[in-house]
Amino acid sequence: MAATNWTIYPLLLGEADVSRILDAFWSLSREKDVVTVPILAWLLIPDGEARPILVDTGFSDAERAMSIQRLGPHRSRPEWTLEAQLALHGLTVADIETVILTHLHYDHAGGCVALPQARFVVQRSELQAAAATIVSRQLDFGGGAVFYDRRDVALLVDTFWPRVDLLEGDAEVAPGVRCVLFANTHTPGSQAVYVQTAGGTAVILGDIARNVELNINQGIPPGLYYDLEATRRAMARIRADADFPLPTHDYDIFHRWADGLPARAGR
Ligand SMILES: [Zn+2]
Structure with a gap:
Protein backbone atom coordinates (compact mmCIF):
# COMPACT_ATOMS: atom_id res chain seq x y z
CA MET A 1 0.00 0.00 0.00
CA ALA A 2 1.32 3.43 -0.91
CA ALA A 3 2.19 5.65 2.03
CA THR A 4 -0.35 8.33 2.82
CA ASN A 5 0.77 11.91 2.51
CA TRP A 6 -1.22 14.69 4.10
CA THR A 7 -1.78 18.36 3.40
CA ILE A 8 -2.01 20.56 6.48
CA TYR A 9 -4.09 23.74 6.71
CA PRO A 10 -4.02 26.16 9.66
CA LEU A 11 -7.47 27.19 10.90
CA LEU A 12 -7.66 30.62 12.56
CA LEU A 13 -9.98 30.32 15.57
CA GLY A 14 -9.25 33.56 17.43
CA GLU A 15 -6.66 35.99 18.72
CA ALA A 16 -5.24 36.86 22.12
CA ASP A 17 -2.93 39.56 23.43
CA VAL A 18 -0.19 37.94 25.53
CA SER A 19 3.21 38.87 26.88
CA ARG A 20 6.30 37.80 24.97
CA ILE A 21 7.58 36.61 28.32
CA LEU A 22 5.85 33.30 27.46
CA ASP A 23 8.24 32.82 24.53
CA ALA A 24 11.51 32.32 26.39
CA PHE A 25 12.79 30.72 29.57
CA TRP A 26 13.07 33.15 32.47
CA SER A 27 15.06 36.33 31.82
CA LEU A 28 16.49 35.05 28.55
CA SER A 29 13.64 36.98 26.98
CA ARG A 30 14.58 40.64 26.75
CA GLU A 31 11.29 41.43 25.11
CA LYS A 32 8.54 41.90 27.66
CA ASP A 33 6.02 43.62 25.42
CA VAL A 34 2.54 42.34 24.65
CA VAL A 35 1.89 40.86 21.23
CA THR A 36 -1.21 39.69 19.40
CA VAL A 37 -1.04 35.98 18.65
CA PRO A 38 -3.37 33.71 16.71
CA ILE A 39 -5.14 30.74 18.24
CA LEU A 40 -4.82 28.03 15.61
CA ALA A 41 -6.06 24.54 14.94
CA TRP A 42 -4.80 22.34 12.11
CA LEU A 43 -6.81 20.46 9.50
CA LEU A 44 -5.13 17.38 8.02
CA ILE A 45 -6.39 16.29 4.60
CA PRO A 46 -5.12 12.93 3.27
CA ASP A 47 -4.22 12.22 -0.33
CA GLY A 48 -5.69 8.73 0.05
CA GLU A 49 -8.81 7.14 1.48
CA ALA A 50 -8.35 8.21 5.10
CA ARG A 51 -10.72 10.70 6.74
CA PRO A 52 -9.68 14.27 7.57
CA ILE A 53 -8.28 14.85 11.06
CA LEU A 54 -8.45 17.97 13.22
CA VAL A 55 -5.67 18.86 15.65
CA ASP A 56 -6.86 21.10 18.51
CA THR A 57 -10.12 23.03 18.67
CA GLY A 58 -9.51 26.61 19.87
CA PHE A 59 -11.37 28.23 22.75
CA SER A 60 -15.07 28.39 23.45
CA ASP A 61 -15.70 31.84 24.88
CA ALA A 62 -13.57 35.01 24.74
CA GLU A 63 -15.29 36.55 27.77
CA ARG A 64 -14.70 33.42 29.81
CA ALA A 65 -11.05 33.21 28.70
CA MET A 66 -10.46 36.76 29.83
CA SER A 67 -12.32 36.51 33.12
CA ILE A 68 -10.73 33.18 34.14
CA GLN A 69 -7.28 33.19 32.52
CA ARG A 70 -6.61 36.96 32.61
CA LEU A 71 -4.08 36.77 29.79
CA GLY A 72 -5.30 39.94 28.10
CA PRO A 73 -7.94 40.61 25.47
CA HIS A 74 -9.17 37.65 23.41
CA ARG A 75 -11.05 38.15 20.17
CA SER A 76 -13.52 35.97 18.28
CA ARG A 77 -15.18 36.67 14.95
CA PRO A 78 -17.99 34.89 13.07
CA GLU A 79 -15.46 33.86 10.38
CA TRP A 80 -13.13 32.40 13.02
CA THR A 81 -15.47 29.68 14.28
CA LEU A 82 -14.71 26.02 13.63
CA GLU A 83 -17.85 25.84 11.46
CA ALA A 84 -16.72 28.75 9.28
CA GLN A 85 -13.09 27.64 9.06
CA LEU A 86 -14.03 24.05 8.11
CA ALA A 87 -16.48 25.40 5.51
CA LEU A 88 -13.52 27.02 3.71
CA HIS A 89 -12.42 23.43 2.99
CA GLY A 90 -15.86 22.11 2.09
CA LEU A 91 -16.31 20.36 5.44
CA THR A 92 -18.80 20.56 8.29
CA VAL A 93 -18.23 19.77 11.97
CA ALA A 94 -20.05 16.45 11.39
CA ASP A 95 -17.31 15.42 8.92
CA ILE A 96 -14.68 15.46 11.67
CA GLU A 97 -14.47 11.99 13.21
CA THR A 98 -11.03 12.29 14.81
CA VAL A 99 -9.67 15.18 16.86
CA ILE A 100 -6.17 15.02 18.33
CA LEU A 101 -5.73 17.32 21.34
CA THR A 102 -2.10 18.36 21.84
CA HIS A 103 -3.02 19.29 25.42
CA LEU A 104 -6.09 20.45 27.32
CA HIS A 105 -5.49 24.15 27.92
CA TYR A 106 -8.60 26.29 27.33
CA ASP A 107 -7.37 27.55 23.93
CA HIS A 108 -6.86 24.02 22.57
CA GLU A 126 -2.80 15.07 30.32
CA LEU A 127 -6.41 14.41 31.28
CA GLN A 128 -5.31 13.38 34.76
CA ALA A 129 -3.20 16.53 35.14
CA ALA A 130 -6.01 18.75 33.87
CA ALA A 131 -8.53 17.23 36.26
CA ALA A 132 -6.33 17.61 39.34
CA THR A 133 -3.98 20.49 38.62
CA ILE A 134 -0.89 20.98 40.74
CA VAL A 135 -0.92 24.79 40.77
CA SER A 136 -1.74 26.87 43.83
CA ARG A 137 -5.36 27.79 44.24
CA GLN A 138 -4.20 31.04 45.83
CA LEU A 139 -3.28 32.48 42.43
CA ASP A 140 -5.73 35.17 41.43
CA PHE A 141 -5.97 33.95 37.87
CA GLY A 142 -6.75 30.66 36.18
CA GLY A 143 -9.63 29.63 38.42
CA GLY A 144 -7.32 27.41 40.47
CA ALA A 145 -6.37 25.44 37.35
CA VAL A 146 -4.04 27.71 35.40
CA PHE A 147 -4.83 27.59 31.68
CA TYR A 148 -7.07 24.56 32.03
CA ASP A 149 -10.77 25.43 32.02
CA ARG A 150 -12.53 23.05 34.41
CA ARG A 151 -15.67 23.20 32.26
CA ASP A 152 -13.75 21.69 29.31
CA VAL A 153 -12.34 18.98 31.57
CA ALA A 154 -15.79 18.23 33.02
CA LEU A 155 -17.18 17.67 29.51
CA LEU A 156 -14.36 15.27 28.64
CA VAL A 157 -14.73 13.15 31.77
CA ASP A 158 -18.53 13.08 31.62
CA THR A 159 -20.58 14.03 28.53
CA PHE A 160 -17.86 13.23 25.97
CA TRP A 161 -16.32 10.32 27.89
CA PRO A 162 -17.57 7.59 25.48
CA ARG A 163 -15.77 9.48 22.69
CA VAL A 164 -12.48 10.03 24.55
CA ASP A 165 -9.60 7.90 23.27
CA LEU A 166 -6.79 7.85 25.84
CA LEU A 167 -3.18 7.28 24.76
CA GLU A 168 -0.33 6.20 26.99
CA GLY A 169 2.70 7.30 25.04
CA ASP A 170 3.34 7.36 21.31
CA ALA A 171 0.74 6.02 18.90
CA GLU A 172 -0.10 6.04 15.20
CA VAL A 173 -3.59 7.49 14.84
CA ALA A 174 -3.79 7.07 11.06
CA PRO A 175 -1.24 6.10 8.38
CA GLY A 176 1.31 8.91 8.39
CA VAL A 177 -0.09 10.61 11.52
CA ARG A 178 1.63 9.83 14.81
CA CYS A 179 1.17 11.24 18.31
CA VAL A 180 4.44 11.65 20.21
CA LEU A 181 4.34 12.27 23.97
CA PHE A 182 6.62 15.00 25.32
CA ALA A 183 5.92 14.52 29.02
CA ASN A 184 6.33 17.40 31.47
CA THR A 185 7.12 20.00 28.84
CA HIS A 186 4.44 22.66 28.32
CA THR A 187 2.07 20.44 30.30
CA PRO A 188 2.40 17.00 31.95
CA GLY A 189 0.88 15.19 28.94
CA SER A 190 1.60 17.44 25.97
CA GLN A 191 1.85 15.55 22.69
CA ALA A 192 3.14 16.63 19.31
CA VAL A 193 1.60 15.32 16.09
CA TYR A 194 4.06 14.07 13.47
CA VAL A 195 2.47 14.30 10.03
CA GLN A 196 3.92 12.85 6.84
CA THR A 197 3.67 15.28 3.93
CA ALA A 198 5.04 15.17 0.38
CA GLY A 199 7.60 17.79 1.51
CA GLY A 200 8.79 16.05 4.68
CA THR A 201 7.72 15.66 8.29
CA ALA A 202 5.56 18.39 9.81
CA VAL A 203 5.41 18.44 13.61
CA ILE A 204 2.37 20.12 15.13
CA LEU A 205 3.64 21.32 18.49
CA GLY A 206 0.72 22.57 20.49
CA ASP A 207 2.57 24.90 22.86
CA ILE A 208 5.61 22.66 23.49
CA ALA A 209 7.40 25.46 21.62
CA ARG A 210 5.96 28.89 20.86
CA ASN A 211 8.59 30.54 18.68
CA VAL A 212 10.49 28.44 16.13
CA GLU A 213 13.60 30.64 15.96
CA LEU A 214 13.99 31.11 19.70
CA ASN A 215 12.82 27.75 21.04
CA ILE A 216 13.68 25.27 18.27
CA ASN A 217 16.57 26.82 16.34
CA GLN A 218 18.36 28.42 19.30
CA GLY A 219 17.26 25.75 21.79
CA ILE A 220 15.99 28.23 24.41
CA PRO A 221 13.01 26.66 26.18
CA PRO A 222 9.76 28.65 26.28
CA GLY A 223 8.64 30.45 29.44
CA LEU A 224 6.02 27.98 30.61
CA TYR A 225 7.13 24.41 31.32
CA TYR A 226 6.89 21.69 33.97
CA ASP A 227 10.38 20.09 33.74
CA LEU A 228 13.05 22.35 32.30
CA GLU A 229 15.45 19.55 31.36
CA ALA A 230 12.68 17.56 29.64
CA THR A 231 11.72 20.72 27.79
CA ARG A 232 15.30 21.43 26.70
CA ARG A 233 15.60 17.87 25.36
CA ALA A 234 12.28 18.26 23.56
CA MET A 235 13.56 21.36 21.73
CA ALA A 236 16.60 19.42 20.49
CA ARG A 237 14.57 16.39 19.43
CA ILE A 238 12.02 18.49 17.56
CA ARG A 239 14.83 20.34 15.78
CA ALA A 240 16.18 16.99 14.59
CA ASP A 241 12.79 15.49 13.66
CA ALA A 242 10.81 18.35 12.15
CA ASP A 243 11.15 19.60 8.59
CA PHE A 244 8.23 21.92 9.42
CA PRO A 245 7.71 22.77 13.12
CA LEU A 246 4.21 24.21 13.61
CA PRO A 247 3.49 26.07 16.87
CA THR A 248 -0.04 27.25 17.72
CA HIS A 249 0.49 30.93 18.40
CA ASP A 250 2.65 32.33 15.59
CA TYR A 251 1.13 34.56 12.88
CA ASP A 252 4.18 34.15 10.60
CA ILE A 253 3.61 30.40 10.53
CA PHE A 254 -0.11 30.92 9.90
CA HIS A 255 0.49 33.25 6.95
CA ARG A 256 3.25 31.08 5.50
CA TRP A 257 1.04 27.99 5.32
CA ALA A 258 -2.42 29.56 4.97
CA ASP A 259 -2.80 27.92 1.54
CA GLY A 260 -1.60 24.53 2.75
CA LEU A 261 1.59 22.72 3.68
CA PRO A 262 3.40 21.63 1.57
CA ALA A 263 2.87 24.42 -0.97
CA ARG A 264 1.66 23.10 -4.30
CA ALA A 265 3.88 23.67 -7.32
CA GLY A 266 2.95 26.79 -9.25
CA ARG A 267 1.31 28.49 -6.31
ZN1 LIG B 1 -2.06 27.62 23.52
Missing part, protein backbone atom coordinates in the same frame (compact mmCIF):
# COMPACT_ATOMS: atom_id res chain seq x y z
CA ALA A 109 -9.71 21.97 24.09
CA GLY A 110 -12.43 24.64 24.35
CA GLY A 111 -13.94 23.91 20.93
CA CYS A 112 -14.62 20.19 21.53
CA VAL A 113 -18.20 21.16 22.30
CA ALA A 114 -18.70 22.09 18.61
CA LEU A 115 -17.79 18.60 17.31
CA PRO A 116 -20.69 16.17 17.76
CA GLN A 117 -19.21 13.15 15.93
CA ALA A 118 -15.57 13.30 16.92
CA ARG A 119 -13.52 11.01 19.10
CA PHE A 120 -11.00 12.99 21.10
CA VAL A 121 -7.47 11.58 21.19
CA VAL A 122 -5.54 12.77 24.25
CA GLN A 123 -2.82 11.47 26.54
CA ARG A 124 -4.14 9.89 29.74
CA SER A 125 -1.52 11.79 31.75
Whole structure:
Protein backbone atom coordinates (compact mmCIF):
# COMPACT_ATOMS: atom_id res chain seq x y z
CA MET A 1 0.00 0.00 0.00
CA ALA A 2 1.32 3.43 -0.91
CA ALA A 3 2.19 5.65 2.03
CA THR A 4 -0.35 8.33 2.82
CA ASN A 5 0.77 11.91 2.51
CA TRP A 6 -1.22 14.69 4.10
CA THR A 7 -1.78 18.36 3.40
CA ILE A 8 -2.01 20.56 6.48
CA TYR A 9 -4.09 23.74 6.71
CA PRO A 10 -4.02 26.16 9.66
CA LEU A 11 -7.47 27.19 10.90
CA LEU A 12 -7.66 30.62 12.56
CA LEU A 13 -9.98 30.32 15.57
CA GLY A 14 -9.25 33.56 17.43
CA GLU A 15 -6.66 35.99 18.72
CA ALA A 16 -5.24 36.86 22.12
CA ASP A 17 -2.93 39.56 23.43
CA VAL A 18 -0.19 37.94 25.53
CA SER A 19 3.21 38.87 26.88
CA ARG A 20 6.30 37.80 24.97
CA ILE A 21 7.58 36.61 28.32
CA LEU A 22 5.85 33.30 27.46
CA ASP A 23 8.24 32.82 24.53
CA ALA A 24 11.51 32.32 26.39
CA PHE A 25 12.79 30.72 29.57
CA TRP A 26 13.07 33.15 32.47
CA SER A 27 15.06 36.33 31.82
CA LEU A 28 16.49 35.05 28.55
CA SER A 29 13.64 36.98 26.98
CA ARG A 30 14.58 40.64 26.75
CA GLU A 31 11.29 41.43 25.11
CA LYS A 32 8.54 41.90 27.66
CA ASP A 33 6.02 43.62 25.42
CA VAL A 34 2.54 42.34 24.65
CA VAL A 35 1.89 40.86 21.23
CA THR A 36 -1.21 39.69 19.40
CA VAL A 37 -1.04 35.98 18.65
CA PRO A 38 -3.37 33.71 16.71
CA ILE A 39 -5.14 30.74 18.24
CA LEU A 40 -4.82 28.03 15.61
CA ALA A 41 -6.06 24.54 14.94
CA TRP A 42 -4.80 22.34 12.11
CA LEU A 43 -6.81 20.46 9.50
CA LEU A 44 -5.13 17.38 8.02
CA ILE A 45 -6.39 16.29 4.60
CA PRO A 46 -5.12 12.93 3.27
CA ASP A 47 -4.22 12.22 -0.33
CA GLY A 48 -5.69 8.73 0.05
CA GLU A 49 -8.81 7.14 1.48
CA ALA A 50 -8.35 8.21 5.10
CA ARG A 51 -10.72 10.70 6.74
CA PRO A 52 -9.68 14.27 7.57
CA ILE A 53 -8.28 14.85 11.06
CA LEU A 54 -8.45 17.97 13.22
CA VAL A 55 -5.67 18.86 15.65
CA ASP A 56 -6.86 21.10 18.51
CA THR A 57 -10.12 23.03 18.67
CA GLY A 58 -9.51 26.61 19.87
CA PHE A 59 -11.37 28.23 22.75
CA SER A 60 -15.07 28.39 23.45
CA ASP A 61 -15.70 31.84 24.88
CA ALA A 62 -13.57 35.01 24.74
CA GLU A 63 -15.29 36.55 27.77
CA ARG A 64 -14.70 33.42 29.81
CA ALA A 65 -11.05 33.21 28.70
CA MET A 66 -10.46 36.76 29.83
CA SER A 67 -12.32 36.51 33.12
CA ILE A 68 -10.73 33.18 34.14
CA GLN A 69 -7.28 33.19 32.52
CA ARG A 70 -6.61 36.96 32.61
CA LEU A 71 -4.08 36.77 29.79
CA GLY A 72 -5.30 39.94 28.10
CA PRO A 73 -7.94 40.61 25.47
CA HIS A 74 -9.17 37.65 23.41
CA ARG A 75 -11.05 38.15 20.17
CA SER A 76 -13.52 35.97 18.28
CA ARG A 77 -15.18 36.67 14.95
CA PRO A 78 -17.99 34.89 13.07
CA GLU A 79 -15.46 33.86 10.38
CA TRP A 80 -13.13 32.40 13.02
CA THR A 81 -15.47 29.68 14.28
CA LEU A 82 -14.71 26.02 13.63
CA GLU A 83 -17.85 25.84 11.46
CA ALA A 84 -16.72 28.75 9.28
CA GLN A 85 -13.09 27.64 9.06
CA LEU A 86 -14.03 24.05 8.11
CA ALA A 87 -16.48 25.40 5.51
CA LEU A 88 -13.52 27.02 3.71
CA HIS A 89 -12.42 23.43 2.99
CA GLY A 90 -15.86 22.11 2.09
CA LEU A 91 -16.31 20.36 5.44
CA THR A 92 -18.80 20.56 8.29
CA VAL A 93 -18.23 19.77 11.97
CA ALA A 94 -20.05 16.45 11.39
CA ASP A 95 -17.31 15.42 8.92
CA ILE A 96 -14.68 15.46 11.67
CA GLU A 97 -14.47 11.99 13.21
CA THR A 98 -11.03 12.29 14.81
CA VAL A 99 -9.67 15.18 16.86
CA ILE A 100 -6.17 15.02 18.33
CA LEU A 101 -5.73 17.32 21.34
CA THR A 102 -2.10 18.36 21.84
CA HIS A 103 -3.02 19.29 25.42
CA LEU A 104 -6.09 20.45 27.32
CA HIS A 105 -5.49 24.15 27.92
CA TYR A 106 -8.60 26.29 27.33
CA ASP A 107 -7.37 27.55 23.93
CA HIS A 108 -6.86 24.02 22.57
CA ALA A 109 -9.71 21.97 24.09
CA GLY A 110 -12.43 24.64 24.35
CA GLY A 111 -13.94 23.91 20.93
CA CYS A 112 -14.62 20.19 21.53
CA VAL A 113 -18.20 21.16 22.30
CA ALA A 114 -18.70 22.09 18.61
CA LEU A 115 -17.79 18.60 17.31
CA PRO A 116 -20.69 16.17 17.76
CA GLN A 117 -19.21 13.15 15.93
CA ALA A 118 -15.57 13.30 16.92
CA ARG A 119 -13.52 11.01 19.10
CA PHE A 120 -11.00 12.99 21.10
CA VAL A 121 -7.47 11.58 21.19
CA VAL A 122 -5.54 12.77 24.25
CA GLN A 123 -2.82 11.47 26.54
CA ARG A 124 -4.14 9.89 29.74
CA SER A 125 -1.52 11.79 31.75
CA GLU A 126 -2.80 15.07 30.32
CA LEU A 127 -6.41 14.41 31.28
CA GLN A 128 -5.31 13.38 34.76
CA ALA A 129 -3.20 16.53 35.14
CA ALA A 130 -6.01 18.75 33.87
CA ALA A 131 -8.53 17.23 36.26
CA ALA A 132 -6.33 17.61 39.34
CA THR A 133 -3.98 20.49 38.62
CA ILE A 134 -0.89 20.98 40.74
CA VAL A 135 -0.92 24.79 40.77
CA SER A 136 -1.74 26.87 43.83
CA ARG A 137 -5.36 27.79 44.24
CA GLN A 138 -4.20 31.04 45.83
CA LEU A 139 -3.28 32.48 42.43
CA ASP A 140 -5.73 35.17 41.43
CA PHE A 141 -5.97 33.95 37.87
CA GLY A 142 -6.75 30.66 36.18
CA GLY A 143 -9.63 29.63 38.42
CA GLY A 144 -7.32 27.41 40.47
CA ALA A 145 -6.37 25.44 37.35
CA VAL A 146 -4.04 27.71 35.40
CA PHE A 147 -4.83 27.59 31.68
CA TYR A 148 -7.07 24.56 32.03
CA ASP A 149 -10.77 25.43 32.02
CA ARG A 150 -12.53 23.05 34.41
CA ARG A 151 -15.67 23.20 32.26
CA ASP A 152 -13.75 21.69 29.31
CA VAL A 153 -12.34 18.98 31.57
CA ALA A 154 -15.79 18.23 33.02
CA LEU A 155 -17.18 17.67 29.51
CA LEU A 156 -14.36 15.27 28.64
CA VAL A 157 -14.73 13.15 31.77
CA ASP A 158 -18.53 13.08 31.62
CA THR A 159 -20.58 14.03 28.53
CA PHE A 160 -17.86 13.23 25.97
CA TRP A 161 -16.32 10.32 27.89
CA PRO A 162 -17.57 7.59 25.48
CA ARG A 163 -15.77 9.48 22.69
CA VAL A 164 -12.48 10.03 24.55
CA ASP A 165 -9.60 7.90 23.27
CA LEU A 166 -6.79 7.85 25.84
CA LEU A 167 -3.18 7.28 24.76
CA GLU A 168 -0.33 6.20 26.99
CA GLY A 169 2.70 7.30 25.04
CA ASP A 170 3.34 7.36 21.31
CA ALA A 171 0.74 6.02 18.90
CA GLU A 172 -0.10 6.04 15.20
CA VAL A 173 -3.59 7.49 14.84
CA ALA A 174 -3.79 7.07 11.06
CA PRO A 175 -1.24 6.10 8.38
CA GLY A 176 1.31 8.91 8.39
CA VAL A 177 -0.09 10.61 11.52
CA ARG A 178 1.63 9.83 14.81
CA CYS A 179 1.17 11.24 18.31
CA VAL A 180 4.44 11.65 20.21
CA LEU A 181 4.34 12.27 23.97
CA PHE A 182 6.62 15.00 25.32
CA ALA A 183 5.92 14.52 29.02
CA ASN A 184 6.33 17.40 31.47
CA THR A 185 7.12 20.00 28.84
CA HIS A 186 4.44 22.66 28.32
CA THR A 187 2.07 20.44 30.30
CA PRO A 188 2.40 17.00 31.95
CA GLY A 189 0.88 15.19 28.94
CA SER A 190 1.60 17.44 25.97
CA GLN A 191 1.85 15.55 22.69
CA ALA A 192 3.14 16.63 19.31
CA VAL A 193 1.60 15.32 16.09
CA TYR A 194 4.06 14.07 13.47
CA VAL A 195 2.47 14.30 10.03
CA GLN A 196 3.92 12.85 6.84
CA THR A 197 3.67 15.28 3.93
CA ALA A 198 5.04 15.17 0.38
CA GLY A 199 7.60 17.79 1.51
CA GLY A 200 8.79 16.05 4.68
CA THR A 201 7.72 15.66 8.29
CA ALA A 202 5.56 18.39 9.81
CA VAL A 203 5.41 18.44 13.61
CA ILE A 204 2.37 20.12 15.13
CA LEU A 205 3.64 21.32 18.49
CA GLY A 206 0.72 22.57 20.49
CA ASP A 207 2.57 24.90 22.86
CA ILE A 208 5.61 22.66 23.49
CA ALA A 209 7.40 25.46 21.62
CA ARG A 210 5.96 28.89 20.86
CA ASN A 211 8.59 30.54 18.68
CA VAL A 212 10.49 28.44 16.13
CA GLU A 213 13.60 30.64 15.96
CA LEU A 214 13.99 31.11 19.70
CA ASN A 215 12.82 27.75 21.04
CA ILE A 216 13.68 25.27 18.27
CA ASN A 217 16.57 26.82 16.34
CA GLN A 218 18.36 28.42 19.30
CA GLY A 219 17.26 25.75 21.79
CA ILE A 220 15.99 28.23 24.41
CA PRO A 221 13.01 26.66 26.18
CA PRO A 222 9.76 28.65 26.28
CA GLY A 223 8.64 30.45 29.44
CA LEU A 224 6.02 27.98 30.61
CA TYR A 225 7.13 24.41 31.32
CA TYR A 226 6.89 21.69 33.97
CA ASP A 227 10.38 20.09 33.74
CA LEU A 228 13.05 22.35 32.30
CA GLU A 229 15.45 19.55 31.36
CA ALA A 230 12.68 17.56 29.64
CA THR A 231 11.72 20.72 27.79
CA ARG A 232 15.30 21.43 26.70
CA ARG A 233 15.60 17.87 25.36
CA ALA A 234 12.28 18.26 23.56
CA MET A 235 13.56 21.36 21.73
CA ALA A 236 16.60 19.42 20.49
CA ARG A 237 14.57 16.39 19.43
CA ILE A 238 12.02 18.49 17.56
CA ARG A 239 14.83 20.34 15.78
CA ALA A 240 16.18 16.99 14.59
CA ASP A 241 12.79 15.49 13.66
CA ALA A 242 10.81 18.35 12.15
CA ASP A 243 11.15 19.60 8.59
CA PHE A 244 8.23 21.92 9.42
CA PRO A 245 7.71 22.77 13.12
CA LEU A 246 4.21 24.21 13.61
CA PRO A 247 3.49 26.07 16.87
CA THR A 248 -0.04 27.25 17.72
CA HIS A 249 0.49 30.93 18.40
CA ASP A 250 2.65 32.33 15.59
CA TYR A 251 1.13 34.56 12.88
CA ASP A 252 4.18 34.15 10.60
CA ILE A 253 3.61 30.40 10.53
CA PHE A 254 -0.11 30.92 9.90
CA HIS A 255 0.49 33.25 6.95
CA ARG A 256 3.25 31.08 5.50
CA TRP A 257 1.04 27.99 5.32
CA ALA A 258 -2.42 29.56 4.97
CA ASP A 259 -2.80 27.92 1.54
CA GLY A 260 -1.60 24.53 2.75
CA LEU A 261 1.59 22.72 3.68
CA PRO A 262 3.40 21.63 1.57
CA ALA A 263 2.87 24.42 -0.97
CA ARG A 264 1.66 23.10 -4.30
CA ALA A 265 3.88 23.67 -7.32
CA GLY A 266 2.95 26.79 -9.25
CA ARG A 267 1.31 28.49 -6.31
ZN1 LIG B 1 -2.06 27.62 23.52
